[in-house]
Amino acid sequence: MGEFELIRTLFRPLAEATWQDGVVLGPGDDCAIQRVPPGHELVFSIDTLVAGVHFPAGYDPVRLGWRSLAAAVSDLAAMGADPVCYTLALTLPDADPGWAKSLVGGLEEASRAFGIALAGGDITRGPLTLTIQVHGTVPEGQAIRRSGARSGExxxxxxxxxxxxxxxxxxxxxxxxxxxxxxxxxxxxxxxxxxxxxxxxxxxxxxxxxxxxxxxxxxxxxxxxxxxxxxxxxxxxxxxxxxxxxxxxxxxxxxxxxxxxxxxxxxxxxxxxxxxxxxxxxxxxxxxxxxxxxxxxxxxxxxxxxxxxxxxxxx
Ligand SMILES: [Mg+2]
The missing domain is CATH 3.90.650.10 (PurM-like C-terminal domain)
Structure with missing residues (x-):
């Protein structure tokens, strides 16, 4: 199975299955489009997970899907942001359809659980690596930063x-x-x-x-x-x-x-x-x-x- 077939048979359906209102345009064009409601700010963060560094080599792909997205979404939680969508850059040693299907299964379960849609991505060949950029929104001025702690709290x-x-x-x-x-x-x-x-x-x-x-x-x-x-x-x-x-x-x-x-x-x-x-x-x-x-x-x-x-x- 090649890159485009993986996208057509696995990742496009994942985007469709997890689509939500905040995504104006999902995968398939040069960029995705996200709606940011009036009075809100866009909050985003990127995480890379490398096999053998952030998870054991040979780690179960269903669990890898859940864990990777959970770790990325956790940064939105820390800011008090509502998850909206994510992009996924996936580097795979080979296009093993069974393995990729399991990864997508874990991602789909997590996407639904956290209310976040796949909005786009990229697949390349190389050592197993997942990079996930999560996007969320927060009412203007209300994101919880690291810098606000005061003595006595x-x-x-x-x-x-x-x-x-x-x-x-x-x-x-x-x-x-x-x-x-x-x-x-x-x-x-x-x-x-x-x-x-x-x-x-x-x-x-x-x-x-x-x-x-x-x-x-x-x-x-x-x-x-x-x-x-x-x-x-x-x-x-x-x-x-x-x-x-x-x-x-x-x-x-x-x-x-x-x-x-x-x-x-x-x-x-x-x-x-x-x-x-x-x-x-x-x-x-x-x-x-x-x-x-x-x-x-x-x-x-x-x-x-x-x-x-x-x-x-x-x-
Ligand atoms: Mg963090």
């Missing part, structure tokens, strides 16, 4: 952390133990927190999605906002279906795609109960700089904020 996360990191050792196991299932589900099917992001517009002062680990991603907020923070490790949720990720996995593990949110105390009371119930307060923002871990036994640990994964340094 709360640091919260939207769910348990460390599950994807804990899953890594079980990914290639033929029969992982039942205790690993919650971790594996988190790795294979991350759930971008779009609805929470939307509800936090106008209330959260800063947010980021946790792709590199809580300490690294919170560090990005602190740096952008020019503040410091105190984090209570004992309050960081890390329970997955009855099995706990380690504290190190919860603080430093990536790929969970929960949100780290900064909000004033008063905002917690304004949130609908369902949203407030989805937030775990894990610390507070302080004047100055730096990140301190306030351990339950009274020990205070100053941590140097990790920068996140550096693809050229490997750490």
């Amino acid at each position: 709360l640091v919260a996360v939207t769910g348990p952390l460390g599950g994807a990191a804990a899953a890594l050792s079980w990914l290639e196991a033929a029969s992982p133990p039942a205790s690993a299932e919650g971790f594996l589900a988190r790795y294979h099917r991350p759930q971008p927190r779009c609805e929470l992001g939307r509800q936090l517009r106008g209330l959260a002062t800063a947010a980021i999605d946790i792709s590199d680990g809580l300490l690294a991603d919170l560090g990005h907020i602190l740096e952008a906002s020019g503040v410091g923070a105190e984090l209570e490790p004992g309050r960081v949720p890390r329970n997955f279906d009855g099995t706990q990720a380690t504290l190190d996995q919860a603080l430093n593990g990536g790929d969970d795609y929960e949100l780290c949110v900064i909000l004033p105390h008063s905002a917690l009371e304004q949130l609908p109960g369902s949203v407030a119930d989805s937030l775990w307060v894990v610390g507070k923002v302080c004047a100055g700089s730096g990140l301190r871990l306030m351990h339950a036994d009274g020990v205070i640990e100053e941590v140097s904020v990790p920068m996140g994964y550096d693809h050229f340094r490997g750490q």
Whole structure:
């Protein structure tokens, strides 16, 4: 099967199946056209996933489809944006129709779940790589940036952390133990927190999605906002279906795609109960700089904020 046949038989139907109102023109022309409603802004972000770097070589293509789109959409969630459409640049070692069909199956499931349409793309030959650019919209001026955190505000996360990191050792196991299932589900099917992001517009002062680990991603907020923070490790949720990720996995593990949110105390009371119930307060923002871990036994640990994964340094 060639490039054009893959597009005609698999990707064009995916675009048609996931089409939504915000897409004026989908694939087939030189560009796609997206409608941005009056009073809204276009929010967009691009992510590349390389086999052997961002997912294991030989990773199941259905899961790859879901995971790739979830990771990309998670950046929209972090800004409080509503997903609209995405473009996909796919580099494949060969045009294996069975593999591509499975990938499209995973993409379609995720596209429907997150309410985002395939609007266009490109296929080339080479080492397996997916690049996804997601587009969303947000009411003018309401995108949640990294730079708005202020001293005295709360640091919260939207769910348990460390599950994807804990899953890594079980990914290639033929029969992982039942205790690993919650971790594996988190790795294979991350759930971008779009609805929470939307509800936090106008209330959260800063947010980021946790792709590199809580300490690294919170560090990005602190740096952008020019503040410091105190984090209570004992309050960081890390329970997955009855099995706990380690504290190190919860603080430093990536790929969970929960949100780290900064909000004033008063905002917690304004949130609908369902949203407030989805937030775990894990610390507070302080004047100055730096990140301190306030351990339950009274020990205070100053941590140097990790920068996140550096693809050229490997750490
Ligand atoms: Mg992000």
